[in-house]
Amino acid sequence: MADLEAVLADVSYLMAMERSKAPAAKTIKKVTLPDASIHNVVHLHFQQEGTYLFEKIHSQRMGAYYLRKFVGDKCNIYEFLRAILMFEGIAAHEQRKKRAKEIYDKFVFADRLAMSSTMPEEIAQMLSDALKEGEAPISVFSAVKRHLYQHLNEKYMDGFSKSQEYVRFCQWKYLELLTPDLISLQDFSIHRIIGRGGFGEVYGCRKDDSGKMLAMKLLDKKRIKVKKGEYLAVNERNMLAKVDSPFVVNLYYAFQTPEKLCFILDLMNVSIRSTF
Numbered sequence: 001m002a003d004l005e006a007v008l009a010d011v012s013y014l015m016a017m018e019r020s021k022a023p024a025a026k027t028i029k030k031v032t033l034p035d036a037s038i039h040n041v042v043h044l045h046f047q048q049e050g051t052y053l054f055e056k057i058h059s060q061r062m063g064a065y066y067l068r069k070f071v072g073d074k075c076n077i078y079e080f081l082r083a084i085l086m087f088e089g090i091a092a093h094e095q096r097k098k099r100a101k102e103i104y105d106k107f108v109f110a111d112r113l114a115m116s117s118t119m120p121e122e123i124a125q126m127l128s129d130a131l132k133e134g135e136a137p138i139s140v141f142s143a144v145k146r147h148l149y150q151h152l153n154e155k156y157m158d159g160f161s162k163s164q165e166y167v168r169f170c171q172w173k174y175l176e177l178l179t180p181d182l183i184s185l186q187d188f189s190i191h192r193i194i195g196r197g198g199f200g201e202v203y204g205c206r207k208d209d210s211g212k213m214l215a216m217k218l219l220d221k222k223r224i225k226v227k228k229g230e231y232l233a234v235n236e237r238n239m240l241a242k243v244d245s246p247f248v249v250n251l252y253y254a255f256q257t258p259e260k261l262c263f264i265l266d267l268m269n270v271s272i273r274s275t276f
């Protein structure tokens, strides 16, 4: 009986894979953005919440995207901040030590030598002392980061509030505020299990509106709690959201149910997975 169920699951999975290739299945649901004037309402909302700050907007994926577009690639302070944010995602201690030193040399040391640093000397000195001790905890750049955020706030947030990038960000934000559960399990047909990990299972699934086959990784909240894996789970989500590489699966959605954390990822086939 169990064999029969496994065969049926395989057949339905293969049929779904086939259907997803058919052009008819690719009827993508269109999202209609609200009128651009809505940005006044969203801006008021941020002001009332006290969240119209570089740090708060940048911590949202869309916010980071539009702020980056607005600031451009030539701002050294922003480049410094981004290097720190990437550094904070490095789990291996030795690798963090090496990267912290590189960041210090590139963004702090040269400016200090040339006496052209805008960073208060006590913050730069604290950082230099911490790195000399050979320690590079994730928090080693905390004070620097606060200083950079303040600087970026003063330099850009006024201009950003009047930009096209901000208008577009507010249109997306409005949609998000209006429909907090923009995506849920109901949007997918779940097929067979394709793998098991430490905190849960990975399924092949099909997004109903587009017909695209994807992988659904479901992490069990109870198992995460028992194994004290909260940090790992959040880190995995944040890292996957940041990484943009042909060698790492894309994270399309991350949401939760009362029992599960759910990641929707590129579906890798076995031959590709075993190549790396």
Ligand SMILES: Nc1ncnc2c1ncn2[C@@H]1O[C@H](COP(=O)(O)OP(=O)(O)OP(=O)(O)O)[C@@H](O)[C@H]1O
Pocket (backbone or CB within 6 Å): 194, 195, 196, 197, 198, 199, 200, 201, 202, 215, 217, 249, 265, 266, 267, 268, 269
């Ligand atoms: N995107 C994917 N496409 C296809 N199969 C996948 C995908 N992600 C994971 N799998 C399969 O599921 C198995 C478990 O994956 P998972 O990422 O959960 O492993 P893990 O990192 O060991 O687990 P955990 O993150 O829960 O500790 C993998 O070995 C692989 O066979």
